[in-house]
Amino acid sequence: MGEPVIFIRRAQVHDPLRTQQIIAHETGVAHTIDPLGGSYYLEQLTDALEQRVYAYFRQLDALGGMVRAIELGFPQREISEAAYRAQQRLERQEDLIVGVNAFVAEEPPIAILQIDPRVEHEQVANVQHVRQTRDNALVRQQLKVLEKVAQTEENVMPAIVDAVRAYGTIGEIADVLRSVWGTYEEEISVLF
Numbered sequence: 001m002g003e004p005v006i007f008i009r010r011a012q013v014h015d016p017l018r019t020q021q022i023i024a025h026e027t028g029v030a031h032t033i034d035p036l037g038g039s040y041y042l043e044q045l046t047d048a049l050e051q052r053v054y055a056y057f058r059q060l061d062a063l064g065g066m067v068r069a070i071e072l073g074f075p076q077r078e079i080s081e082a083a084y085r086a087q088q089r090l091e092r093q094e095d096l097i098v099g100v101n102a103f104v105a106e107e108p109p110i111a112i113l114q115i116d117p118r119v120e121h122e123q124v125a126n127v128q129h130v131r132q133t134r135d136n137a138l139v140r141q142q143l144k145v146l147e148k149v150a151q152t153e154e155n156v157m158p159a160i161v162d163a164v165r166a167y168g169t170i171g172e173i174a175d176v177l178r179s180v181w182g183t184y185e186e187e188i189s190v191l192f
Helices: 016-027 037-063 066-071 074-091 117-133 136-150 157-165 170-181
Strands: none
Touching: 037 066, 066 074, 136 157, 136 170, 157 170
16 A cells, blocks of 8 residues: 556657656656665565455455355445546546546547448348348247256357357347346445
């Protein structure tokens, strides 16, 4: 804890001096006399990280293991809270990301690809044509096979491939899997 968080994202680097500034700022390498001398600095960072990881493992064990932690929504909550804290640190500029909130280069706006609305209509027409011309009895049969396999511990991929070969749509296949396995809904937690 207390160590600067290091982020290196995309940056416009035009000269060696800028590269050195970014590396010095992002890594904090200038804050130690000899960062790699005898590997002490790296070993200290590794030891600190290892201690934090084992503390986290102990926390998971105290909850009853990873499966129980997932059932309690612990990992999802941890991820959500970490993302929230990280965003706050960025907004307060406690963490700097090159090209995002530090050393930002002005770039021309990126052209956004505009898809012609006719493409959607063509795709809908294509799916309707496939559904009209395929062997619907074979599709239903393959979807029933998929449903039976999904109710077991068997690998569902061969049944999915067979359903696709019979021209079953992604939506039809997903509907079968949802009917067997349900839909995961993440528990929402509000941070204050």
